[in-house]
Amino acid sequence: MTEQSRNSAAVIHSHTYNIPLDNIDTDQIIPAQFLTTTEREGLGKFCFYGWRFNADGTAKENNPLHDHRPDRQQVLVTGSNFGCGSSREHAPWALLDYGIRAVISSRFADIFCNNSLKNGLIPVTAEEQVIEYLHKHPDSMVSIDIGARQLTIRDYGTFEFPLDPFSVFCLTREIDQLDFILQNEQEISAHEQRYGK
Amino acid sequence: MPQQSPSDSTLFEKVWQRHLVRDESAETPAILYIDLHLLHEVTTPQAFTELNKRGLRVRRPDRCLATIDHSVPTSAPDADGKRHYVTGQARAQVETVQRNCEEHGIVLHGWDSPNRGIVHVIGPELGATQPGMTIVCGDSHTSTHGAFGALAFGIGTTEVGHVLASQCLLQRKPKTLGIRIEGELAPGVTAKDVILHIIGNIGIDGGTGSVIEYYGSTVRAMDMDSRMTLCNMSIECGARAGMVAPDDTTFDYLHGRPMAPQGADWDAAVTDWKTLKTDPGAAYDAHVDIDATHIRSLVTYGTHPGMVVAIDEAIPSGESAESTADALEYMGFQAGKSLEGEPVDVVFIGSCTNSRLSDLRAAASIMKNRKVADGLRVLVVPGSEQVRRAAEAEGLDRVFTEAGAQWREAGCSMCIAMNGDIAAPGKLVVSTSNRNFRGRQGPLSRTILASPLTAAACAITGKVSSPQQFLEADND
Numbered sequence: 307m308t309e310q311s312r313n314s315a316a317v318i319h320s321h322t323y324n325i326p327l328d329n330i331d332t333d334q335i336i337p338a339q340f341l342t343t344t345e346r347e348g349l350g351k352f353c354f355y356g357w358r359f360n361a362d363g364t365a366k367e368n369n370p371l372h373d374h375r376p377d378r379q380q381v382l383v384t385g386s387n388f389g390c391g392s393s394r395e396h397a398p399w400a401l402l403d404y405g406i407r408a409v410i411s412s413r414f415a416d417i418f419c420n421n422s423l424k425n426g427l428i429p430v431t432a433e434e435q436v437i438e439y440l441h442k443h444p445d446s447m448v449s450i451d452i453g454a455r456q457l458t459i460r461d462y463g464t465f466e467f468p469l470d471p472f473s474v475f476c477l478t479r480e481i482d483q484l485d486f487i488l489q490n491e492q493e494i495s496a497h498e499q500r501y502g503k
Numbered sequence: 504m505p506q507q508s509p510s511d512s513t514l515f516e517k518v519w520q521r522h523l524v525r526d527e528s529a530e531t532p533a534i535l536y537i538d539l540h541l542l543h544e545v546t547t548p549q550a551f552t553e554l555n556k557r558g559l560r561v562r563r564p565d566r567c568l569a570t571i572d573h574s575v576p577t578s579a580p581d582a583d584g585k586r587h588y589v590t591g592q593a594r595a596q597v598e599t600v601q602r603n604c605e606e607h608g609i610v611l612h613g614w615d616s617p618n619r620g621i622v623h624v625i626g627p628e629l630g631a632t633q634p635g636m637t638i639v640c641g642d643s644h645t646s647t648h649g650a651f652g653a654l655a656f657g658i659g660t661t662e663v664g665h666v667l668a669s670q671c672l673l674q675r676k677p678k679t680l681g682i683r684i685e686g687e688l689a690p691g692v693t694a695k696d697v698i699l700h701i702i703g704n705i706g707i708d709g710g711t712g713s714v715i716e717y718y719g720s721t722v723r724a725m726d727m728d729s730r731m732t733l734c735n736m737s738i739e740c741g742a743r744a745g746m747v748a749p750d751d752t753t754f755d756y757l758h759g760r761p762m763a764p765q766g767a768d769w770d771a772a773v774t775d776w777k778t779l780k781t782d783p784g785a786a787y788d789a790h791v792d793i794d795a796t797h798i799r800s801l802v803t804y805g806t807h808p809g810m811v812v813a814i815d816e817a818i819p820s821g822e823s824a825e826s827t828a829d830a831l832e833y834m835g836f837q838a839g840k841s842l843e844g845e846p847v848d849v850v851f852i853g854s855c856t857n858s859r860l861s862d863l864r865a866a867a868s869i870m871k872n873r874k875v876a877d878g879l880r881v882l883v884v885p886g887s888e889q890v891r892r893a894a895e896a897e898g899l900d901r902v903f904t905e906a907g908a909q910w911r912e913a914g915c916s917m918c919i920a921m922n923g924d925i926a927a928p929g930k931l932v933v934s935t936s937n938r939n940f941r942g943r944q945g946p947l948s949r950t951i952l953a954s955p956l957t958a959a960a961c962a963i964t965g966k967v968s969s970p971q972q973f974l975e976a977d978n979d
């Protein structure tokens with residue numbers, strides 16, 4: 307709604323954090339047991355919980371996910387069809403709080419993509435071969451220019467990626483989407499009258 | 504209602520056109536009017552907080568319908584009438600939705616309502632879900648309501664706030680995918696098997712960006728409960744929504760339901776609803792043909808709903824061998840072997856996919872006069888309190904309890920396992936729900952998705968088993 311965590315900086319410079327798996331669903335990003343919260347803050351500690359912790363809450367040993375460096379690695383590189391499953395907006399909330407500002411995948415699930423953009427988490431769709439390169443070179447330095455819709459990978463190349471122009475507009479100009487809808491009050495009322503409701 | 508549809512358009516386009524407050528352009532998405540907004544406790548608190556922070560009111564509380572289903576206990580209250588929530592936080596979440604609905608004048612089917620239940624079960628049951636509507640809910644299985652020829656889809660919490668405040672949603676027009684399903688289903692094969700077959704076929708991202716329309720003789724022959732099962736799992740192939748054109752089956756179902764139009768309004772509504780179908784000349788953006796006669800009773804073997812096999816069929820080693828191997832390691836299964844005979848720990852019959860009266864009747868038809876296998880835990884959870892009462896009136900509850908299964912109160916229960924109905928680490932659950940993601944039914948639990956008939960067969964044998972053996976035995 308307020309797009310609270312919106313990126314004021316239109317360019318993200320960061321190293322990558324890699325999870326080379328396809329079809330990571332929102333139950334993996336944040337398991338249902340943490341959904342009884344009525345807040346949107348502080349969910350980062352539950353991000354990828356089932357992969358980082360045992361059923362008894364102790365940390366899993368030798369798990370590469372524990373090596374995530376949020377100060378340095380703010381771009382997640384993953385497999386295809388990221389964010390499938392449940393519509394829980396807790397997934398982008400958890401990722402952002404975990405320190406992720408953009409995700410690079412070859413394909414995103416619809417609702418996840420929508421939810422992410424509303425919170426300023428940038429879904430960057432890239433070709434399979436680009437993803438492959440990034441997985442072969444973990445911790446690569448990348449720049450994501452949201453306004454120009456460009457992904458630059460140091461020592462590799464620059465690629466355009468698709469991003470809904472309206473979302474770019476809102477993200478870069480700090481336009482609030484609800485305000486945008488409410489500006490159409492007359493049309494909304496006219497619609498209600500036309501359909502006699 | 505004004506007729507805007509040009510001569511050849513799809514069912515989806517007709518519903519889309521009727522709800523455009525403002526059409527999309529290259530720069531801006533469409534503003535789509537929402538007829539019905541369904542709410543539950545999990546995905547709404549942050550939206551109301553935002554609304555209150557901005558000092559906004561709910562624009563059309565009369566177009567909202569709320570329930571409590573995800574976090575609620577499904578055990579009966581204790582002798583003092585107290586409900587035992589899994590955590591204080593779960594209780595607080597339910598109390599939050601109660602308070603929010605009260606403050607904003609929204610009808611909530613809470614503990615005191617005889618109509619409480621899973622949000623996607625009660626909408627149709629009350630007649631709130633109607634052909635040609637736009638319906639949203641902060642829940643991906645909102646696609647269920649498409650069974651009535653509504654355009655129904657899941658949204659996130661920010662969008663829940665948008666709809667509360669404006670009754671509108673910003674949307675890019677999705678593509679359409681026509682899925683034609685032809686032929687008669689074999690005995691014991693259900694809508695659940697059909698949708699698992701489709702997801703296995705087109706893949707779990709095969710519908711991404713699209714609204715599916717299901718049509719063909721198999722769909723026409725389905726009752727509304729089956730059509731809801733079909734549309735419910737559209738999201739599992741990534742589709743935004745699933746739809747079925749309304750017909751006499753739809754109208755018969757809705758007639759006389761409390762929130763459906765009554766009297767002269769009913770006749771006018773049906774006349775209009777009859778126009779909600781894809782014109783012969785209209786084309787879908789993509790198209791798939793399914794031969795239903797070959798579909799068998801299916802189960803999932805992996806960690807997403809597209810990994811499906813027939814019960815006696817060998818598990819494939821998969822296209823992307825790596826992720827299949829990973830999934831099989833998690834599940835403890837082997838490629839090249841079938842699942843038949845695999846020992847099961849828990850059977851769950853419930854969820855918005857398969858918890859309506861006909862689902863419970865199907866399960867009961869196999870469990871009647873039989874006993875659940877030793878040591879097996881079997882939960883039967885009706886989708887709504889109405890379903891529960893109807894089932895009890897037919898004696899289905901006794902069929903289940905006499906067999907050794909638990910008969911519980913309505914809710915999502917072990918479909919999402921956030922209310923305390925949970926499977927222990929490592930346990931294998933045969934479930935009539937819709938997602939077999941890792942840990943979906945409890946940390947490190949393992950899920951096999953199946954139809955109510957298959958789940959009931961597994962409950963009796965204690966192993967992964969086909970329902971056909973029981974159908975044959977009962978016919979002898």
Ligand code: SF4
Nearest residue numbers: 644854855915918919
């Ligand atoms: S039954 Fe399961 S899928 Fe359906 S609404 Fe509840 S949690 Fe979601």
